[in-house]
Amino acid sequence: MNAPASKRIAAAVLQRYGETITVPDDLRGGDALAVMNERSVCRRYRPEPLSSELFRVLCATALASPTKSDAQQASIVRVTQPGDRAAIHAMLPDSPWIAGAPEFLVFCGDGSRFRRLFERRGRAFTNEHLDAFFNATVDGAIVLSTFVQAAGLAGLGTCPISELRNHAQAVSQLLGLPDWVVPIAGLTLGWPEAMEPFSPRFALTATVHEGRYDATRMDEELDAYDERRIRDRPYRRQRQVERFGSAERYGWTEDKARQYSDPQRADFGAFVRGKRFRLD
Numbered sequence: 001m002n003a004p005a006s007k008r009i010a011a012a013v014l015q016r017y018g019e020t021i022t023v024p025d026d027l028r029g030g031d032a033l034a035v036m037n038e039r040s041v042c043r044r045y046r047p048e049p050l051s052s053e054l055f056r057v058l059c060a061t062a063l064a065s066p067t068k069s070d071a072q073q074a075s076i077v078r079v080t081q082p083g084d085r086a087a088i089h090a091m092l093p094d095s096p097w098i099a100g101a102p103e104f105l106v107f108c109g110d111g112s113r114f115r116r117l118f119e120r121r122g123r124a125f126t127n128e129h130l131d132a133f134f135n136a137t138v139d140g141a142i143v144l145s146t147f148v149q150a151a152g153l154a155g156l157g158t159c160p161i162s163e164l165r166n167h168a169q170a171v172s173q174l175l176g177l178p179d180w181v182v183p184i185a186g187l188t189l190g191w192p193e194a195m196e197p198f199s200p201r202f203a204l205t206a207t208v209h210e211g212r213y214d215a216t217r218m219d220e221e222l223d224a225y226d227e228r229r230i231r232d233r234p235y236r237r238q239r240q241v242e243r244f245g246s247a248e249r250y251g252w253t254e255d256k257a258r259q260y261s262d263p264q265r266a267d268f269g270a271f272v273r274g275k276r277f278r279l280d
């Protein structure tokens with residue numbers, strides 16, 4: 001952690017993307033950029049609480065994010081009742097970090113205030129279609145992302161929990177989410193006991209397109225990424241060996257093809273429609 005920011009960023013980029021970059025020594029915001037590049041999720045927390053002042057600072061920072069049409073369609077629910085946390089953990093028993101984290105938050109796309117203002121102004125809301133749902137979801141997701149980064153800069157660990165949406169209706173009832181408010185993801189938050197190992201990403205040549213979208217090298221990029229995953233962050237176990245067998249070289253593409261071989265959350269559209277969003 002004592003290396004200059006430029007060296008830390010270059011080292012993190014090499015590890016994450018397999019790419020050598022030159023980072024200027026006088027980069028403004030270098031320390032913050034180093035922390036953001038070194039980030040990984042945290043699934044083990046120390047028991048100490050964080051202060052409510054710090055929590056407010058993080059919320060304020062996250063909600064200062066850009067917001068579509070200035071419509072501010074994001075909400076954060078802090079789960080404060082131990083019984084509610086226990087109920088959420090009971091829905092997701094394979095994620096013990098939900099019970100172990102000092103704080104558990106739920107980030108929501110929130111179109112309720114926007115609908116309410118139309119009612120109060122006596123105007124019809126004529127935009128009840130997929131884009132309205134998308135706008136609220138994007139706003140909530142941006143706030144979640146900024147919260148994660150702000151928490152990281154403050155030395156805290158986080159882990160988003162979208163598994164929560166496996167139980168969207170039950171979570172919604174538990175937390176009293178009204179119409180037009182949908183959970184995007186939970187977030188565990190606290191002082192880290194240990195961070196997860198650094199997770200490599202696709203090379204920037206696969207995800208950053210210059211001038212035109214270019215898919216000509218997609219297969220090579222997928223192969224190269226599999227190679228780096230197997231070399232730098234091998235999977236500890238293979239999914240569904242009884243169904244798919246044991247692969248000699250088990251990389252990211254095989255893992256994801258197994259993970260998504262069964263339908264997941266096919267009922268989420270019905271839940272969202274039940275919240276009165278229209279998805280057409």
Ligand SMILES: Cc1cc2nc3c(=O)[nH]c(=O)nc-3n(C[C@H](O)[C@H](O)[C@H](O)COP(=O)(O)O)c2cc1C
Pocket residue numbers: 039040041095159160161162163164185196197198199
């Ligand atoms: C929207 C979203 C939902 C996620 N849901 C879960 C989850 O339900 N459980 C979990 O353990 N991790 C979850 N994660 C964490 C990812 O597994 C993690 O970000 C990914 O493996 C890459 O690791 P890294 O963030 O350390 O680079 C989620 C991340 C995001 C952005």
